[in-house]
Amino acid sequence: xxxxxxxxxxxxxxxxxxxxxxxxxxxxxxxxxxxxxxxxxxxxxxxxxxxxxxxxxxxxxxxxxxxxxxxxxxxxxxxxxxxxxxxxxxxxxxxxxxxxxxxxxxxxxxxxxxxxxxxxxxxxxxxxxxxxxxxxxxxxxxxxxxxxxxxxxxxxxxxxxxxxxxxxxxxxxxxxxxxxxxxxxxxxxxxxxxxxxxxxxxxxxxxxxxxxxxxxxx
Amino acid sequence: xxxxxxxxxxxxxxxxxxxxxxxxxxxxxxxxxxxxxxxxxxxxxxxxxxxxxxxxxxxxxxxxxxxxxxxxxxxxxxxxxxxxxxxxxxxxxxxxxxxxxxxxxxxxxxxxxxxxxxxxxxxxxxxxxxxxxxxxxxxxxxxxxxxxxxxxxxxxxxxxxxxxxxxxxxxxxxxxxxxxxxxxxxxxxxxxxxxxxxxxxxxxxxxxxxxxxxxxxxxxxxxxxxxxxxxxxxxxxxxxxxxxxxxxxxxxxxxxxxxxxxxxxxxxxxxxxxxxxxxxxxxxxxxxxxxxxxxxxxxxxxxxxxxxxxxxxxxxxxx
Numbered sequence: 001x002x003x004x005x006x007x008x009x010x011x012x013x014x015x016x017x018x019x020x021x022x023x024x025x026x027x028x029x030x031x032x033x034x035x036x037x038x039x040x041x042x043x044x045x046x047x048x049x050x051x052x053x054x055x056x057x058x059x060x061x062x063x064x065x066x067x068x069x070x071x072x073x074x075x076x077x078x079x080x081x082x083x084x085x086x087x088x089x090x091x092x093x094x095x096x097x098x099x100x101x102x103x104x105x106x107x108x109x110x111x112x113x114x115x116x117x118x119x120x121x122x123x124x125x126x127x128x129x130x131x132x133x134x135x136x137x138x139x140x141x142x143x144x145x146x147x148x149x150x151x152x153x154x155x156x157x158x159x160x161x162x163x164x165x166x167x168x169x170x171x172x173x174x175x176x177x178x179x180x181x182x183x184x185x186x187x188x189x190x191x192x193x194x195x196x197x198x199x200x201x202x203x204x205x206x207x208x209x210x211x212x213x214x215x216x217x218x
Numbered sequence: 219x220x221x222x223x224x225x226x227x228x229x230x231x232x233x234x235x236x237x238x239x240x241x242x243x244x245x246x247x248x249x250x251x252x253x254x255x256x257x258x259x260x261x262x263x264x265x266x267x268x269x270x271x272x273x274x275x276x277x278x279x280x281x282x283x284x285x286x287x288x289x290x291x292x293x294x295x296x297x298x299x300x301x302x303x304x305x306x307x308x309x310x311x312x313x314x315x316x317x318x319x320x321x322x323x324x325x326x327x328x329x330x331x332x333x334x335x336x337x338x339x340x341x342x343x344x345x346x347x348x349x350x351x352x353x354x355x356x357x358x359x360x361x362x363x364x365x366x367x368x369x370x371x372x373x374x375x376x377x378x379x380x381x382x383x384x385x386x387x388x389x390x391x392x393x394x395x396x397x398x399x400x401x402x403x404x405x406x407x408x409x410x411x412x413x414x415x416x417x418x419x420x421x422x423x424x425x426x427x428x429x430x431x432x433x434x435x436x437x438x439x440x441x442x443x444x445x446x447x448x449x450x451x452x453x454x455x456x457x458x459x460x461x462x463x464x465x466x467x468x469x470x471x472x473x474x475x476x477x478x479x480x481x482x483x484x485x486x487x488x489x490x491x492x493x494x495x496x497x498x499x500x501x502x503x504x505x506x507x508x509x510x511x512x513x514x515x516x517x518x519x520x521x522x523x524x525x526x527x528x529x530x531x532x533x534x535x536x537x
Contacts, residue, residue, distance in 0.1 A: 002326055009322050013313040076309040081370060084273045084303045085326040086295035217276050 002087040006095035014099045019065045023104055027054050027111040035118045045125065050115035051137025054108050056174070058141075059148035062104045063173045066096065066149060067165040070156025090210035093153050097206060101149045108141045139191050140181070143198030147177035150205035157209045157216070176201070226251045226378050226409040227272065231281035234267055241267045243433035245281070249411055249426070254404050256424030256441075257413040260531050263430045265413040266306060269382045272411070273303045285378060299328055302376035306383050308367030312356040316347065316366050319355060320373060327374035334373075341369040346395065361388050368396065372403070379403065381412035385419050397423045417527045431531035447526060450492040453519040454499060458483045459512040467505055473498040486519070 014020050031050040038049075070093075073079060082092055116134050119125050125133070151173030159165035180197045183189020225248045232245040241264040249255045259265050270276040272283055274293045283290045288297055310319045317338060324334035342348045345365045350358060355366065364387060371379055385393045400410050400423050414420050420427060421441055429437040437444065461482035462468075468477045468487060476488040489498055495518060506513055 005322065005325055009311075009314075009318070012318075013311060017313065073311070077305060077307070078309045078311055080275060080305050081303070081308075081310070081323060081367075082326065083275060084298055084301060085323065086298045086328065087326055217278060 003091040003095060006087070006091055007098050010095045010099035011102065014103050019061065020103050023058060023061065023107045027058055027107045028114050030054060030057070031111045031115040031118070035115070045123070045129070045133040046119045047112060047115045047130065047133035047137050051112050051140045054111050055141040055144035058104055058108060059144045059177055060169065060174050062100055062145060063148040063152035063169045064166055066100055066152030067156040067159065067169055068162055070096070070153065071159060071162050071165055089214050093157065093209055093213055094206065097149050097153050101145060104145050105142060108145065109138070112137045112141065136191055139195050143180055143194050144177045146198050146202040147180065147205070148173050150202040150209070151176055154205045154209040157212045224250055226286060227411065228284045229281070232268065232271065232283065233280035234271065234276070241433055245433065245435055247428055247435050247438050249409060251409055252404060252407050253426050254400055254410045254424045255412070256420030256427040257411060257430065258417060258420055258427060258527070259415065259430030261415055263531065264433050265430060266382055269380055269413060273301060273380055274298065299374065300377050302371035302374065302379040304367045304371040304379070304381040304384050306386070308363050310355045310366070313354065315352055315354050316358070317351045319366065320370055323370040324373045329374055337373050341372055344399065345369055361392055364388060365392070376408070378409045378411065381410065383414055384412050385414065417524060429527060429530045436530040444526065452489045452492050454487045454489065454502065455515070455517055455519050456485045456487055456502065456506070456513070457515040458506060459514050462506065462509065462511055467509055468502065471498065471501045471505055473501070
């Protein structure tokens with residue numbers, strides 16, 4: 001019960017936050033800008049290119065958002081009033097992860113759909129190709145976002161300050177999330193491998209964060 | 219460990235250190251059910267650490283704390299439902315309104331959906347914050363936020379309320395409101411444990427007080443007992459009209475342990491025990507008059523409640 005309640009609460013807080021507002025508007029705008037400003041993207045459908053860009057920039061922003069949010073709440077001792085109640089400590093983190101992840105996924109979906117519509121209208125791709133591009137883009141986006149969000153949670157839990165947290169995001173989570181794309185980029189892997197790897201890495205990161213959070217003294 | 223049926227909280231041999239800094243040293247005390255226990259000590263004496271151990275926020279410590287006979291080392295739903303906690307500074311997620319915050323805390327504390335709204339209405343009315351219910355918590359003043367903190371602590375009708383400096387930062391009117399609320403909750407059977415570093419904050423509301431100093435309980439007992447101790451003076455102040463040049467005239471009087479000269483005609487005289495006060499003062503007057511001097515003033519030096527508190531919490535320890 002507590003996880004669902006906390007998730008709904010976090011969702012309620014995040015979807016109206018200023019950062020999320022920037023992502024809601026910013027990510028679809030990014031797809032539009034790409035369409036108008038970039039002449040040649042080496043034959044890659046705009047849908048896929050948008051997916052890559054959105055997951056990279058959106059992932060970075062989301063990761064920073066989670067880190068700053070957790071660190072602020074830790075510093076202000078917001079968790080005290082939750083932790084004395086009969087809830088599992090890790091539910092606080094899982095709820096935050098779930099809420100942010102869902103929000104950015106919806107924003108990414110809007111951006112990718114917009115790119116797919118532009119692809120369909122201007123490049124003359126058939127519906128089958130468009131759907132395949134959308135599927136690939138969404139897998140990439142979901143995978144990278146999941147890793148970025150879970151890395152943000154872990155960094156937020158153990159990082160001593162916002163500065164250290166942001167540096168760790170820049171040099172850690174973003175690179176880590178890119179790793180899952182290597183099999184696909186190098187040509188020996190399949191798209192499902194990217195999804196599977198990201199699920200594994202995200203689960204591992206969240207498990208680590210839960211472990212640290214459970215033992216943490218407030 | 220099963221506690222006495224008359225005790226809500228039993229603290230035994232609590233020991234806690236932060237790296238090389240010991241904060242609590244073998245701390246033991248009991249809190250009777252339904253009492254208002256004022257926990258007082260200077261800043262940094264370990265009050266908040268004790269509270270955080272009692273509320274399960276600090277888990278790495280030695281010793282044990284039982285609440286209604288259940289050890290907090292086995293923290294569970296039943297235990298956490300027993301406690302209402304108000305931290306030193308109430309911090310809530312800033313994007314929430316007062317209602318949203320209270321709703322979440324009520325639900326997490328086990329209240330049913332239908333009951334939460336009713337309780338929120340009740341406690342916000344009791345605390346006089348009804349008009350702020352729809353306001354975001356980051357738009358509230360410190361005092362109002364403290365009241366919201368109090369509201370979340372009492373929302374689920376806990377048997378024990380642990381309050382860390384609840385009246386600090388409140389205006390006089392709100393202080394009275396809080397103190398009246400403590401009395402009312404205590405009458406209804408709730409045990410209240412609250413800390414402060416100001417004696418006057420607790421003296422008119424607590425029926426038991428514990429004075430913490432250097433990680434140890436320096437005094438525990440009723441406020442009346444403490445006031446009685448204040449009355450038990452063992453020092454007399456003497457002022458003569460003419461100078462008394464020879465201290466030994468006073469020192470040889472039975473019942474006197476030390477004579478401290480403040481001026482030629484003023485003395486602080488320390489007695490062996492409070493019970494001998496009347497007899498010693500009588501001998502003192504006779505001795506001074508026998509020297510052919512006149513007495514301007516003679517009176518027992520009563521310690522103030524504040525100075526007694528300070529003597530309990532100073533570096534040397536208990537008086």
